[in-house]
Amino acid sequence: MTELVVTLDLDGVTDKAGLMDRCARDLRLPDWFGRNWDALADSLSDRTVWPEGAVEQGMRVVVRNWRPYAKARPDEWRIAEEIFSEAVDRRSELSVLLALGGSS
Numbered sequence: 001m002t003e004l005v006v007t008l009d010l011d012g013v014t015d016k017a018g019l020m021d022r023c024a025r026d027l028r029l030p031d032w033f034g035r036n037w038d039a040l041a042d043s044l045s046d047r048t049v050w051p052e053g054a055v056e057q058g059m060r061v062v063v064r065n066w067r068p069y070a071k072a073r074p075d076e077w078r079i080a081e082e083i084f085s086e087a088v089d090r091r092s093e094l095s096v097l098l099a100l101g102g103s104s
Contacts, residue, residue, distance in 0.1 A: 003058040003095070004051060011065035016076050019069065027051075027061065037079055044087035044094065058093040066098055 008026045013019050020035035028051045029043050047055045061084075070077035084096040 003060045004054045005060045005062060006051065006054075008061050008063045009065055010063065010069050013065075013069045014072055016073070019076070019080060037083060040080075041083045041087065044083065045090045047091065047093070055093065058095070060095040060097065062097050062099055064099040 006027060008023065010019065010022060013022055017035070020033075020040065023029060023040055023043075024033050024035065027043070030049055033039055033043055033049075043049050050059055063084075066077075088094050088096055
């Protein structure tokens with residue numbers, strides 16, 4: 001079975017609020033998503049909020065255009081990386097990949 005691939009595009013994201021909004025949109029998180037670090041960690045680990053088909057197939061999140069945000073907000077980016085890493089450790093059906101091309 002092929003994994004569901006979801007693109008998390010951080011183009012234009014300059015702060016945590018923008019990151020949370022983009023996660024809510026691109027990862028199709030529910031309306032009640034709290035837009036904070038704990039809510040992001042919970043959502044990535046809770047398969048009941050994943051897009052349709054992701055639980056059965058697995059989900060691959062490809063993060064694009066992340067470098068400008070990481071450079072502008074290195075402390076926030078470290079937290080985001082930690083959350084992504086911990087979610088992958090908790091859920092073998094989840095992969096998070098950082099796209100290297102196209103980010104300056």
